Amino acid sequence: MTEAARSTVDLFAPDVAAEPYPHYRELRDAGPVVYLEKLDTYALTRYEDVRSALRDWETFTSSEGTAFNPAMNQNVRGVILTAEPPEHGALRSALLERLRLTSVRELTAWFHEQADEMVAPLVERGGFDVVSELARQFPTKLLGELIGFSPELTEKFVIGSNAVFAAMGPMNDKTERALGIIGDVLATIAGMTAADFAPGSMGESLYLAAERGEIPHEHVGKLLWNYAGPAFDTTIQAISNLVWALARDPEQLALLRKEPDLVPGAVEEGLRYEPPIQIWGRFCRKDVSFGDVLLPAGSRVAIVLGAANRDERHYRDPDRFDVQRNARDSLAFGYGMHRCTGASLARLQIEAVLRALAGRVRGIELGESKRQLNHTVRGFETLWVRTT
Numbered sequence: 001m002t003e004a005a006r007s008t009v010d011l012f013a014p015d016v017a018a019e020p021y022p023h024y025r026e027l028r029d030a031g032p033v034v035y036l037e038k039l040d041t042y043a044l045t046r047y048e049d050v051r052s053a054l055r056d057w058e059t060f061t062s063s064e065g066t067a068f069n070p071a072m073n074q075n076v077r078g079v080i081l082t083a084e085p086p087e088h089g090a091l092r093s094a095l096l097e098r099l100r101l102t103s104v105r106e107l108t109a110w111f112h113e114q115a116d117e118m119v120a121p122l123v124e125r126g127g128f129d130v131v132s133e134l135a136r137q138f139p140t141k142l143l144g145e146l147i148g149f150s151p152e153l154t155e156k157f158v159i160g161s162n163a164v165f166a167a168m169g170p171m172n173d174k175t176e177r178a179l180g181i182i183g184d185v186l187a188t189i190a191g192m193t194a195a196d197f198a199p200g201s202m203g204e205s206l207y208l209a210a211e212r213g214e215i216p217h218e219h220v221g222k223l224l225w226n227y228a229g230p231a232f233d234t235t236i237q238a239i240s241n242l243v244w245a246l247a248r249d250p251e252q253l254a255l256l257r258k259e260p261d262l263v264p265g266a267v268e269e270g271l272r273y274e275p276p277i278q279i280w281g282r283f284c285r286k287d288v289s290f291g292d293v294l295l296p297a298g299s300r301v302a303i304v305l306g307a308a309n310r311d312e313r314h315y316r317d318p319d320r321f322d323v324q325r326n327a328r329d330s331l332a333f334g335y336g337m338h339r340c341t342g343a344s345l346a347r348l349q350i351e352a353v354l355r356a357l358a359g360r361v362r363g364i365e366l367g368e369s370k371r372q373l374n375h376t377v378r379g380f381e382t383l384w385v386r387t388t
């Protein structure tokens with residue numbers, strides 16, 4: 001058994017996070033397990049290794065937190081992300097009642113209508129900021145309405161969702177600010193009742209069930225946060241990243257315009273190519289070997305989804321965005337027990353936006369943009385485009 005290679009790269013440093021893919025390649029090539037000195041963490045970056053670690057939830061536990069700082073690891077105790085059986089199964093079934101494909105499929109027509117309504121005037125204008133005028137607007141409006149939030153509450157949860165991911169990084173000013181925002185959202189949740197939600201909404205029905213004594217009251221807040229916390233920023237940036245990738249490659253956009261049946265595959269490829277969640281944490285409970293390299297018990301582990309999705313050992317020409325690729329097996333939604341419960345809902349939303357856009361534009365030109373540096377979610381703060 002050999003020791004892991006060592007690296008001084010800091011995956012959370014702004015310059016690395018802005019352009020992480022060359023660093024990911026270096027780490028993949030350095031070995032199956034690489035010790036990141038600056039983070040005191042072992043990184044898994046190859047597709048097969050990441051998948052096998054995610055499959056083995058007992059060895060690579062989330063119960064010690066999925067963040068890279070103790071305060072957030074404490075904060076996520078009791079939520080589905082860090083739960084283990086049997087509690088995990090109970091929370092997951094409760095969430096999946098609302099989120100499995102058969103439950104969300106009925107939303108398809110409404111999503112498409114809303115996407116058309118949102119995209120048409122933007123394309124008519126010929127230029128817009130993808131993030132603030134489309135990618136953020138769409139899930140904010142739809143998920144906000146589904147849950148039954150007022151516009152003010154939706155805004156609070158959208159900001160809270162961004163903070164959840166920022167707070168997963170190492171302890172620094174950004175993480176501390178994010179923890180403050182999360183505290184504020186949790187205090188709001190603690191005071192919520194059925195009256196805070198629109199009549200007939202999902203949120204109201206959850207809280208009414210608690211008022212009737214069918215669900216313990218403290219579970220309702222937890223379920224709401226489990227649903228809304230991971231839902232917004234991920235979907236927002238999946239949409240932004242996909243528009244960016246298409247704008248950079250006019251041939252791929254032309255393919256979609258010619259063959260709209262390629263749209264679902266393009267959504268998968270967008271998620272593979274630029275997965276919103278790039279890095280996620282686990283804790284390794286016992287010695288494990290990858291090849292002949294040891295990952296020692298008691299270590300923090302960085303599961304680098306962004307690197308696994310670009311692994312040339314698994315995908316041919318991985319740095320190429322190719323809407324005809326079958327990328328359905330990408331790790332953008334995770335894998336195994338904690339795999340994303342919101343995947344169907346997210347896919348439907350991204351697909352609705354992409355169909356609306358591809359049906360209306362011949363070309364998308366990139367204007368000014370600014371990267372979102374969130375510690376976890378890769379995307380943009382602003383992304384200006386001109387459409388023809």
Ligand code: HEM
Nearest residue numbers: 080081230231234235238276332333334338340341342346
């Ligand atoms: C493109 C959008 C999305 C991406 C890329 C994404 C990604 C992920 C990933 C990578 C995980 C696995 C975490 C782990 O292994 O510890 C996860 C878990 C989760 N996601 Fe998503 N997600 C997205 C959208 C959503 C939406 C819309 C919802 C809810 C409506 C949601 C709810 C959840 C929940 C509750 C979990 C925890 C599942 C568990 O621990 O069993 N996600 N997501």
